[in-house]
Amino acid sequence: MTRWSRRQKKTSSRKAKTLISALRTAAAEQQHPAVAPRGEQLARRYRQVRDFTTRLCQNLQPEDCVVQSMPDVSPAKWHLAHTTWFFETFILKVWMQRYRAEVPQYAFLFNSYYNAAGDMHRRDLRGLISRPTVQETYRYRTSVDECVLQLIASANDALLDEIEPVLILGFNHEQQHQELLVTVIKHVFAQNPLFPIFVPAVPTPSQHRPGAQHFVPFDEATVPIGHEGHDFSYDNEGPRHRALVHAFSLSNRLVTNGEYLAFMEANGYTRPEFWLSLGWTTACEQQWQAPLYWEKRDGEWWNFTLTGFRRVDEAEPVTHISYFEADAYANWDGARLATEFEWERAAADLAIEGNFVDRERFHPAPAPGGEQLQQMFGDVWEWTRSAYLPYPGYRVAPGALGEYNGKFMCNQMVLRGGSCATSRDHMRLTYRNFFPPEKRWQFTGIRLARDLS
Incomplete structure (x- = not known):
């Protein structure tokens, strides 16, 4: 072999090694793309x-x-x-x-x-x-x-x-x-008699009706509650602590418009035995007869949505109701609302998936079917029976940003799970929303719970 041939062989070998190295680097970058600063x-x-x-x-x-x-x-x-x-x-x-x-x-x-x-x-x-x-x-x-x-x-x-x-x-x-x-x-x-449309797409009416509610049982346990880790959370989600949660069962889905209509047809709004005292007073003063945005036309219930005025779909989750209405419905049904600790325990192993604002439906969707827990995230904020109070060891941070949550811990109830107006990447298992019990203008709804003897 001549000197020139040996030199060419070495050059070719170096090029081959360089090419192999470049291919390996490219493959590695595809598997582990560079993280932006x-x-x-x-x-x-x-x-x-x-x-x-x-x-x-x-x-x-x-x-x-x-x-x-x-x-x-x-x-x-x-x-x-x-x-x-x-x-x-x-x-x-x-x-x-x-x-x-x-x-x-x-x-x-x-x-x-x-x-x-x-x-x-x-x-x-x-x-x-x-x-x-x-x-x-x-x-x-x-x-x-x-x-x-x-x-x-x-x-x-x-x-x-x-x-x-x-x-x-x-x-x-x-x-x-x-x-x-x-x-x-x-x-x-x-408020506008013209009922303007925010988004033109109208959700397709459901072709199926959800089956009967199935109550998923949970044994008594002492469970961790609250946020832990370095990723973002609000201060009211901590400190993380342990709480005793007694045995309970939780409905696999949200209460539907059809089920809430049954409460209305049973004169639920005129029977004080189902209502908290303040709730009954509020319902009478405000003359509540149905959820917010509902209106009866020619013997049928219609509701205003961001896609326009349309007939109430009995398969969709009921929404725009107060804590007082949610509690009265639960009493009428022989059940109750979950505590926020029960809710967090039940949702602990579930993926945060659901009908969020990212889908731009802007309205709750019917349950997909099945007996497993569903609709725990998205669709409607779920009223709990827990008052909005600080967790053990909670302290308000100093300065203006310390006013974000702590000073509202009075006369409000906790809601969990997010809604069809919440961003998916804004939601966490430990997220604690809170509203006064008479408010109805948020996408709020009902999930039932029961005690297990």
């Missing part, structure tokens, strides 16, 4: 969350965005601005040097309840804020978004360590307001 991940997540809020409002007219249909319901424009104020107040004003608010008065208009962050406009008067306009509100969002993304892009690891927890809280805060936006729009549209 933390700053890029946070910026991407920021855009995703903010863009979804904008998308929820894309079919609204300016007139839709300024209506306040009751004191509990802030106008859509206010939600667009408040979520922006959150990032401006707790991110930009803290960590962006030389940041100056373009309109300092927005801090007064769009603060919600953070007393430590300054004074605020009255909640029941938010519908009177004609300025800024909707267009100016979107400009405010764009301006703050540009500054937040610029801050993230320029931040070193030490600064990201400080910013990241508040950013993630801001993402989750905005997702809460996305859910509020959906239910706000529904309440606003329901």
